Amino acid sequence: MVAAGAGGVPARRRTPAHPDPAETAQRPFEIRVDTAFAEVVRNCATVPRSSGPDTWITDEMRAAYVALHGSGYAHSFEAWQGGALVGAFMGFPGRRVLR
Numbered sequence: 222m223v224a225a226g227a228g229g230v231p232a233r234r235r236t237p238a239h240p241d242p243a244e245t246a247q248r249p250f251e252i253r254v255d256t257a258f259a260e261v262v263r264n265c266a267t268v269p270r271s272s273g274p275d276t277w278i279t280d281e282m283r284a285a286y287v288a289l290h291g292s293g294y295a296h297s298f299e300a301w302q303g304g305a306l307v308g309a310f311m312g313f314p315g316r317r318v319l320r
Contacts, residue, residue, distance in 0.1 A: 250308075251301040258290045261297040261309040289313065 266278035278286075289295040300308040 253299045253301055255296050257299055257306055258295070258297040258311065259287050260306060261299060261311050262286050264309070265311065286311070
């Protein structure tokens with residue numbers, strides 16, 4: 222059964238990926254570092270390149286990035302809202318990268 226929203230229109234079911242806009246407008250993003258590195262890499266690997274339908278992050282690269290993170294050489298910076306990961310980037314500290 223779907224609850225009725227304003228005007229008797231069925232309310233959209235809200236999930237962490239689709240939080241209620243009124244609720245999220247009242248809450249700022251929570252910024253975290255290195256709490257979901259593997260998830261960030263996995264999500265980045267689903268974004269296709271502009272030059273083709275595939276991603277530049279292969280399974281082998283993903284495994285290498287996770288290993289580098291486990292050794293302290295790679296980091297993720299994550300934006301969370303309503304308990305959901307809503308944005309992030311990853312990188313490697315060093316010359317001209319994540320200074």
